[in-house]
Amino acid sequence: MGINIQVHGLKLAYDAQPILEDTTFNVDRGDLVALLGANGAGKSTLLRCVSRILKPSAGSILLDGEELHHFDSKEAARKMAVVPQETTADFDFTVEDIVMMGRFPYLNRFKKEDQKDHEIVRRSMEMTGVSHLAERSIASLSGGEKQRVIMARAICQQPEVLLLDEPTANLDIGYQSMLLELAARLNREQEVTVIAAIHDINLAVHHFNRFILLSGGRVMAAGRAEEVITPENIKKSYGVPATTYRHPLHGVLQISVARGRSPDENHNSGPAVHVLGGGEEALPALESLNQFGCRLSVGPVSAQDSGCRFAHFHSLPVVIVPPFTSMNGTHKEEHLQLLRDADLVVVPPIPFGEGNLAVFEEVETALDEGKPVYIIDLEGVERRDYSGKARALLENLVQKGAKVLQATDDLQAVICPGKGEKNE
Amino acid sequence: MTGLVILLGVAALNAMVWGSVSIEWRKVLAILIEAMPLGVAFENLDIQAVHRDILLQIRLPRVFLAAAVGSSLAVAGAVFQGLFRNPMADPYVIGISSGAALGAVFAMLSGFSLAVGGFGAVPLFAFAGGITTIMVVYSMARVGRAVPVMTLLLAGIAVSAFLSALVSLLTYFAGEKLHMVVFWMMGGLGGATWHQVRVMVPYALVGFICVSIYSRELNAMLLGEETASNLGVNTERVKKILLAGSSLLVAAAVSTSGIIGFVGLVVPHFIRLVAGPDHRFLMPAAALLGGALLIATDTLARVVIAPSELPVGIITALIGAPMFVYLLKKRKKLRYFGGGG
Numbered sequence A: 001m002g003i004n005i006q007v008h009g010l011k012l013a014y015d016a017q018p019i020l021e022d023t024t025f026n027v028d029r030g031d032l033v034a035l036l037g038a039n040g041a042g043k044s045t046l047l048r049c050v051s052r053i054l055k056p057s058a059g060s061i062l063l064d065g066e067e068l069h070h071f072d073s074k075e076a077a078r079k080m081a082v083v084p085q086e087t088t089a090d091f092d093f094t095v096e097d098i099v100m101m102g103r104f105p106y107l108n109r110f111k112k113e114d115q116k117d118h119e120i121v122r123r124s125m126e127m128t129g130v131s132h133l134a135e136r137s138i139a140s141l142s143g144g145e146k147q148r149v150i151m152a153r154a155i156c157q158q159p160e161v162l163l164l165d166e167p168t169a170n171l172d173i174g175y176q177s178m179l180l181e182l183a184a185r186l187n188r189e190q191e192v193t194v195i196a197a198i199h200d201i202n203l204a205v206h207h208f209n210r211f212i213l214l215s216g217g218r219v220m221a222a223g224r225a226e227e228v229i230t231p232e233n234i235k236k237s238y239g240v241p242a243t244t245y246r247h248p249l250h251g252v253l254q255i256s257v258a259r260g261r262s263p264d265e266n267h268n269s270g271p272a273v274h275v276l277g278g279g280e281e282a283l284p285a286l287e288s289l290n291q292f293g294c295r296l297s298v299g300p301v302s303a304q305d306s307g308c309r310f311a312h313f314h315s316l317p318v319v320i321v322p323p324f325t326s327m328n329g330t331h332k333e334e335h336l337q338l339l340r341d342a343d344l345v346v347v348p349p350i351p352f353g354e355g356n357l358a359v360f361e362e363v364e365t366a367l368d369e370g371k372p373v374y375i376i377d378l379e380g381v382e383r384r385d386y387s388g389k390a391r392a393l394l395e396n397l398v399q400k401g402a403k404v405l406q407a408t409d410d411l412q413a414v415i416c417p418g419k420g421e422k423n424e
Numbered sequence B: 001m002t003g004l005v006i007l008l009g010v011a012a013l014n015a016m017v018w019g020s021v022s023i024e025w026r027k028v029l030a031i032l033i034e035a036m037p038l039g040v041a042f043e044n045l046d047i048q049a050v051h052r053d054i055l056l057q058i059r060l061p062r063v064f065l066a067a068a069v070g071s072s073l074a075v076a077g078a079v080f081q082g083l084f085r086n087p088m089a090d091p092y093v094i095g096i097s098s099g100a101a102l103g104a105v106f107a108m109l110s111g112f113s114l115a116v117g118g119f120g121a122v123p124l125f126a127f128a129g130g131i132t133t134i135m136v137v138y139s140m141a142r143v144g145r146a147v148p149v150m151t152l153l154l155a156g157i158a159v160s161a162f163l164s165a166l167v168s169l170l171t172y173f174a175g176e177k178l179h180m181v182v183f184w185m186m187g188g189l190g191g192a193t194w195h196q197v198r199v200m201v202p203y204a205l206v207g208f209i210c211v212s213i214y215s216r217e218l219n220a221m222l223l224g225e226e227t228a229s230n231l232g233v234n235t236e237r238v239k240k241i242l243l244a245g246s247s248l249l250v251a252a253a254v255s256t257s258g259i260i261g262f263v264g265l266v267v268p269h270f271i272r273l274v275a276g277p278d279h280r281f282l283m284p285a286a287a288l289l290g291g292a293l294l295i296a297t298d299t300l301a302r303v304v305i306a307p308s309e310l311p312v313g314i315i316t317a318l319i320g321a322p323m324f325v326y327l328l329k330k331r332k333k334l335r336y337f338g339g340g341g
Helices: A043-050 A073-079 A095-106 A115-127 A143-156 A173-190 A201-207 A231-238 A280-291 A306-313 A329-341 A359-368 A379-384 A390-399 A408-415 A417-423 B002-017 B025-035 B049-084 B096-110 B121-141 B149-172 B175-186 B194-212 B215-221 B225-230 B235-257 B263-275 B279-303 B312-331
Strands: A003-014 A017-028 A032-037 A058-063 A080-083 A161-165 A193-197 A210-215 A218-223 A242-246 A253-257 A272-276 A295-302 A318-321 A344-347 A373-376 A403-405
Touching (some): A032 A043, A032 A201, A043 A193, A080 B225, A095 B215, A161 A173, A210 A231, A272 A280, A280 A306, A329 A359, A359 A390, A373 A408, B002 B025, B002 B049, B025 B049, B096 B175, B121 B235, B194 B215, B215 B235, B225 B235, B279 B312
Parallel strands (some): A161 A193, A344 A373
Antiparallel strands (some): A242 A253
16 A cells, blocks of 8 residues: 555645645545535645646645656656546547547557557446447537546556546436446556545545545545544535435435525524424424424434434434433423423324334323324324324324324415415 | 549649640650659650750749648648647738738848848748747747647737738838739749759758657647646647747748648648548648649649739639538538537
């Protein structure tokens, strides 16, 4: 292994506007690095310094311990290949011609391409799946095809380092992961060090294993996803509130930007609402009540539950029950308190099992005390009832005066009746 | 490529057959072969001495000169179009012609009777004017160590406009020399001598070799300078060499024959439309076609109103433009150059 690229104290400014300021980081041989950061954070500029297009005014970039500008052009191109965001290709070179240009750094001025070069071109095109396009004009290809051709050209350079500058920005989701998977495969099979500037953090997390977060031309964080992609770092560098969570299918760290509320309008001006329980099924109700400007409370939820994360993210009062335990007396007290503080109570379409049926006791108490209760989707309760008792308990609540809503969308008519009519 | 070589040969042969005095093509070949140091003689053909003189002393050097000028312009045009990635570029786009014209007009009007190495003041001043202009434009466009091609193009156009204004000013006061000035600027190969050929051909060769060994780099430059640089092209050096080589070609061509338009603009497009944008083919092909085209049009210029002759620039445009438009219509679009594939 060992350090492959060493960037130290880079400085660069466009018209006195600093882009890179004391940028410092190391990339080890065989790393698969995603370069993250907001627009204008300096990602592209940094990559263009590493690819020797721009010359920083201070600092050094070492490639295998040697100053980058000591290499001559061809030597550098044998070590490093670049895939840009977009290639303007409006002339009639064939795909094969374009891929063959990747052999340029290996060709002597007076030598023609030999069998070996053609073989490498053939294999690169095969690897990126563009062999069938070989005779086509580059100008006639779609964005996704073109980008794979450029990738094939980069592979032809047989580089040790592959730099990608937002290579997926103009591609559909299919081509996006295909292209990044290609980069990851080069990294795996040929130990190519990959550095890619990527906008889509969730996409990056899927394909890369090291992350560098740039902000204002400085490295704000570097390391594994968990160390770099945190709500605090995202807030600081991108200026938006965000939450992280594990992807429900493959457990990869994911990020989601919270939908912002307009600060002037109905901020906390709505009624106080308590939403029963958590889980993903409660989230639509929580999110729309939040949008309506309700003061929310949540619970009981188990820690790590999505309802719990929602409550923490918005700093809401919440009753938290440790996972795999049932509610004890203290929890019940807290819950009842939240119910009493609220103007109304919402029972979202959450699943019921033996563990959470006990919550109905407090709801019943609140109902008896005259608190309005709304139950969403009573009809569909069987589908998410694992105890077989929920329907009876809910119908008991309806007997005592709880109202039934067809769907989460009907909450709007309850919270802000005027608006609901306008919309319909 | 073979076709183009044949075309060049046919054009040259035609040029030697036609003229105010017509010489049979068999005799032309015989004279040419006899002139070569092979010791062959065709006694049965009854060749007149005057024909031999016309052919060897007047027409042959003119053919060589036309070939050299035509291919220089075509190759320089190809280089400028590729370098600027602009289909409108021609050999004169960054002001070499205006500089040369200023030099030439200045020489004509001041009446210098300078002669260096058998050349009059006009070609010498024209050559110096062209080279000086390109050097001024280059240094104007330089930003630090780099020369962005767009800046170069714009600086060239500005300088060119300024110099053209000066040329117009001088022309306005040209008086009885007006005819000479206008005729020079329309371009022509009249009075070609072996001496001119001997000087022009080495320049053309040096320029041509210079730019054609960088064809692969020029191909990469078509993808954009940044991409070229990522592929291992030392873009600043390549630009410098290509500019120097093509400027040499243009300056040499302009100083021997005045400003012949159209060849340098259209011939490279012609080849690209038919054979694609690969400069490794484009350069030699443009050289052959450019040479053939100028020989052919020059022949016409000599014969249409013989015994007097038209400026060849008029013929190249009159014939070349319709042919080019025909090809354009046939191919529908210039996809190789931002035609919106």
